[in-house]
Amino acid sequence: MAPLEVSQFLSSVQGQAHHRFPGTAGRFASLLPWSTLSTVLRQHRLDFPRLRLAMDGDVVPTHSYTEMVTPKRGGPIPRLLSAPLGQHLRNGATLVLDSVQELVDPIGELSASLEHSLRERVQVNMYAGWGKTHGFDVHWDDHDAFILQVSGRKRWRIHGTTRPAPLYRDVEPPPQPPAEPIADFMLEDGDALYVPRGCWHDVSAVGEESLHITIGFNPATGIDLVSWLADQLRTNEAFRRDLPRFGTAADRSARSAQLRDGILELLTPDVVDRFLMDRDAQAPALPRLGLPWVATSDLLPPGDDVEVRLLTPRAVLNQGEATVTLLAAGSRFVFASAAGPVLSALVASPVATVGSLVSVAAPSLDRGTVRALLGELITQGLLAVG
Incomplete structure (x- = not known):
């Protein structure tokens, strides 16, 4: 552009x-x-x-x-x-x-x-x-x-x-x-x-x-947000119960108030941010296999010049005090905070070499630990060689 x-x-x-x-x-x-x-x-x-x-x-x-x-x-x-x-x-x-x-x-x-x-x-x-x-x-x-x-x-x-x-x-x-x-x-x-x-x-x-x-x-719309809210409301028993079709007018009015309160409880000032973050976290991984390595116990070739790519372009990373959480492909993965630099590098730029990820992890993580972390991402279908 x-x-x-x-x-x-x-x-x-x-x-x-x-x-x-x-x-x-x-x-x-x-x-x-x-x-x-x-x-x-x-x-x-x-x-x-x-x-x-x-x-x-x-x-x-x-x-x-x-x-x-x-x-x-x-x-x-x-x-x-x-x-x-x-x-x-x-x-x-x-x-x-x-x-x-x-x-x-x-x-x-x-x-x-x-x-x-x-x-x-x-x-x-x-x-x-x-x-x-x-x-x-x-x-x-x-x-x-x-x-x-x-x-x-x-x-x-x-x-x-x-x-x-x-x-x-x-x-x-x-x-x-x-x-x-x-x-x-x-x-x-x-x-x-x-x-x-x-x-x-x-x-x-x-x-x-x-x-x-x-x-x-398709950029997300308000209709998409409302559909997402409907799924969030499944945790609320009032929304799962049958509507009082054959109850009294007072019964229906009380249920209406109950449902309204349940919706308003979710309509917090950050509702758009929460929806967009969850939309990104639910995005599926791209289909890609790093053969032959994904079929071996090594998972990765031995060299540091090997290129790896994160298969979830919209993954979300949340840094806590002692842990870092990766939200990707509809799942939640929790790692020790030392893994943060490696995961941050992948989320920011999904394609990287093993050597560059070892560099950003030092001195908190050694080369073997970084490779083990990458191997775990491969087994979860979040990362591929090449």
Whole structure:
């Protein structure tokens, strides 16, 4: 987002308006080269709707470019048919692949880094096209998105927001936007674009190759906080009991007062902070195995130049008087306070070398103890080699 400062983006752009960030050609090329995309399509079993084709606002029937193959063991699996798939693409269809961060390492690294910075779950989808048609009609998304133009260019038309902060499950849909866009531009190779939730837009190919990725994330809302409060209230017996449907009016009034008091008891001035911390602590660990070491008793290679990474980008660390508590992947891990420097380094920057962690732990912990601590994190699924 340079030259815009991150603080400027968070305060004046995010959730408010679209913003284009011009870049240089080739800036994002290493994220997903065409050769890598071809390899992904060849080596993975990609079911609909994760892999799909879209054209003129409609989904292309999957049977027109895939066939079901039954292996010796197991049920039918889809297999792409190169000739009809290529024909659809030449006719102007857009190739869509969801959750590409699970398939391509550079995008996975970017996704993990952004989850660490944005403190929200991130999903990356890919769109590739060659024709002059549009894949989708004018629409809005229920998530914020960064669009990175990896190759080629595409035409974007932004129609603005007609309902502030709309939700996927809402009481009413946003009104249709004006026919004329408020912005009409080409997103060129190396450009980035931010589009907030609820902003109407449509995208068109321009008769040349285009590949972009969309990085979607859902900032926490007040509705999310209320849902979280409902779960917290399960500890209160009054909320677990049946409502006095067949009681007297006085019974129902008394229960209403009891429920109101229970809710107000949780609505402390720090309720937003408590909710956000718990949301981070519950975020799942990224799926990653450091083979072959995770399958051995050593857990780690012997050298200090070995790179390890924390698999919970949004882990929360609380320092006590004699202990330090790591809240991650829905669990609570308590360590002696001497482990604090190592855990702080990992939470601040999830990728580090064993040697750098040994250095920050000295003189409180020796090398063997640091490695034992890292090994424990590996066994808990919170850390991986490489």
